[in-house]
Amino acid sequence: MDMAQQKAETLRTFREIAAMEPLPERGRVAFQFVAEDPRADWDGFGEAVEGMGYEAEGFEAVEEDEDDCLEITTPEMALTAEGLWAEEEKLTLLAAVYGFIPDGWGFVGA
Numbered sequence: 001m002d003m004a005q006q007k008a009e010t011l012r013t014f015r016e017i018a019a020m021e022p023l024p025e026r027g028r029v030a031f032q033f034v035a036e037d038p039r040a041d042w043d044g045f046g047e048a049v050e051g052m053g054y055e056a057e058g059f060e061a062v063e064e065d066e067d068d069c070l071e072i073t074t075p076e077m078a079l080t081a082e083g084l085w086a087e088e089e090k091l092t093l094l095a096a097v098y099g100f101i102p103d104g105w106g107f108v109g110a
Contacts, residue, residue, distance in 0.1 A: 028108040040099030
């Protein structure tokens with residue numbers, strides 16, 4: 001996992017979105033994670049993030065070319081590029097412990 005590349009992509013994407021439309025000052029962000037390891041611990045990861053104050057919900061793939069994912073949603077937070085990256089970095093490092101990798105993010109209700 002190349003965290004520097006991931007950070008650069010996240011910051012670039014955030015700034016592109018913010019340039020296209022005004023974002024609220026505060027909101028929630030949903031991060032999607034997919035299993036990198038067939039033995040990924042879905043329950044363990046979900047319980048760990050819920051214990052940290054996040055919401056966790058699993059989604060089964062609808063299309064053949066998609067993967068099942070675990071979506072982790074933050075509590076309301078300041079919507080800044082740096083704040084978003086801080087959350088993504090923390091969740092990405094935790095996800096790796098349970099056999100997951102990041103697969104994207106989006107704003108909830110923005």
